[in-house]
Amino acid sequence: MSKKITAELIGTFILVFFGCGSAVLMGDQIGYHGIAMAFGLSIVAAAYGLGAISGAHLNPAVSLGFVLSGRMQASELAGYVIAQIAGAILAALVILLIAQGRADYSVAVNGLGQNGFGAGYNGEYSLIAALLFEFVATFLFVTVILGATHSSAPVGFAGLAIGLTLAAIHLVGIDVTGVSVNPARSIGPALFAGGSALADLWVFIAAPLAGGAVAGILHGMGISRATDQAA
Template structure:
């Protein structure tokens, strides 16, 4: 389990460093499309790089979705989640250190790629809209993951399919919440950004976990599985 713990921490570091890092360090140059691709490519990199070790969940919603689908124990899902949060937090810290080297960077003004909703945040969508988006998007994301990793699926292409799905989700939802679908991805930036990011963090924990677990149950019941 120790090697899997390290792999999940490193993999989630890759996800946050590429994805959140692109938003913080290059967002004004590459725009939402570029950020979406960065998140998708990070999943592809991690899936093929550390997937053989841990399965490259990189996301508590995925781990608990796997648990609900009967593919892992609750204990292992919790251990994976701790590793994922650690990796995301370390990546957010590194991004903050790099961004702070820019003369005109301010955490209060520029942020750290944190998720949010409501007045003053991107499209200023309501809490209800944000919760619905995060739940549905995570359900779809975890459904794809469970589908492409099930017995009989062409698993050599799984990393590409998962990465493209995450990129597509970002193309739909960046303006809504910045896109979480991952409690670890939200936790890392929020603890440094504080304020509204921290007070709204509950939504980016509850909604993705709900979506992931629902996807796992649907898969276990045969609704979205080939068995």
């Protein structure tokens, strides 16, 4: 279990460092498309590098989906989630320390890749739009992960499928919420950004967890039906 926890911490660090780091350090140069690719490629890297150890969930919503689908022990959930949040916080701290090396950087002005919505944030979408996007996007993301990592799926392509899905989700939703679909990814930057990032954090915990839970339950029901039919 300690190896799994370590892998989840490192993997989530990779996700947040590459994804949020690209937004903070290179956002003006690469734009939304570049940021989307950074998030997607980070998942590919972590999945192939660490997936054999822990499954490379890197996301409490994903881990919850695995538990509710019957493919992970509930006793492992807390350890995974703590490691994921710790990895995200460490990555956000490292990004902040690097960004502060630029003379004109201010976390209050330039941000830390935190999620948000409403007035002053990207496309200024409403709370309802933010909740709906995060729920639907996380449901689709976790559905793809559960399917791509199932024993009946083609071997060797899970990391690529999952990474491309996350990139596609970012291409759709960066202007809406900055794209969370991952409570850990949101917690890390919000702790250092403070203000509205912390006030709005509940959205990026509740909606992704709900989306991941529904995906896990439906996936578990599908496996049960397939097993019954095979019997």
